[in-house]
């Protein structure tokens with residue numbers, strides 16, 4: 001019987017093995033359907049991006065949550081992810097969330113323990129990321145907004161977008177090209193700077 | 207009974223059921239497992255161990271995230287959590303939760319600085 005390679009004597013040698021004492025941090029890439037989440041995860045990852053799944057059954061999800069997912073007894077939610085070694089002993093995992101936000105909450109604690117999140121926005125259809133932004137605010141996850149500029153998008157001044165998205169003046173909004181490694185890295189840098197500032201502000205005596 | 211869902215080349219729900227002995231969710235330590243939790247084997251596989259548990263131990267000679275394990279072994283997160291709970295309870299693996307930006311003692315600025323300089327070096 002084939003158990004999917006479980007009969008393999010040993011996994012292939014991995015060049016990119018982590019140091020024995022390694023610790024991890026996690027960052028989420030959220031945003032509406034087709035905004036470039038998978039693309040961004042892939043462009044900055046040092047490993048070929050992978051997908052991990054959660055199988056949801058009627059027992060694990062409220063039955064209501066599965067309405068509309070045909071008459072399935074179970075459904076699968078996929079997370080794309082990549083990895084960035086920050087130094088010898090610290091590795092960052094980047095998770096691209098499913099495009100359908102209603103599945104986020106079926107995956108228990110998906111945003112728990114995350115340093116923060118990037119919310120990708122396609123400026124041609126801002127509304128597709130409304131729900132993601134609302135959820136970040138509700139869960140109190142620090143986030144930055146990354147405007148993924150598609151070729152046929154017209155120019156959107158940042159302040160116009162800020163108003164349309166109704167995000168606080170403290171939330172950074174930056175433009176990016178999710179296909180570009182340096183651009184995606186800069187988005188992550190902006191996120192960490194934002195988290196640091198937020199933390200510093202929280203530490204200030206009132 | 208409904209047909210178990212079997213995707214081509216993947217174990218079906220029946221196999222999952224056997225692996226987890228019907229448990230839907232892990233208990234104890236592994237209930238806090240995160241997709242970014244790093245798992246590392248503490249010992250070599252023992253004889254008589256389930257093939258999937260054996261595979262976990264082999265993949266985790268060096269630390270590996272639960273997400274990577276799930277992807278390589280093609281096991282869904284909930285099933286993998288149950289397997290890992292067993293291995294944790296038996297002391298065969300160690301799990302390290304992801305470091306958070308804030309904790310009981312407030313934000314971890316040292317960690318954030320470390321993340322920032324790592325990204326700047328990319």
Ligand SMILES: Nc1nc2c(ncn2[C@@H]2O[C@H](COP(=O)(O)OP(=O)(O)OP(=O)(O)O)[C@@H](O)[C@H]2O)c(=O)[nH]1
Nearest residue numbers: 032033034035036037038039099150151177178179
């Ligand atoms: N021109 C341009 N195209 C992009 C960019 N980012 C993504 N794309 C394309 O847009 C499409 C959608 O990108 P994905 O990365 O799959 O988007 P996603 O957010 O993961 O989509 P879902 O997971 O389905 O919600 C793909 O065809 C990408 O090649 C970008 O920055 N510029």
Ligand SMILES: [Mg+2]
Nearest residue numbers: 037038080096
């Ligand atoms: Mg995607």
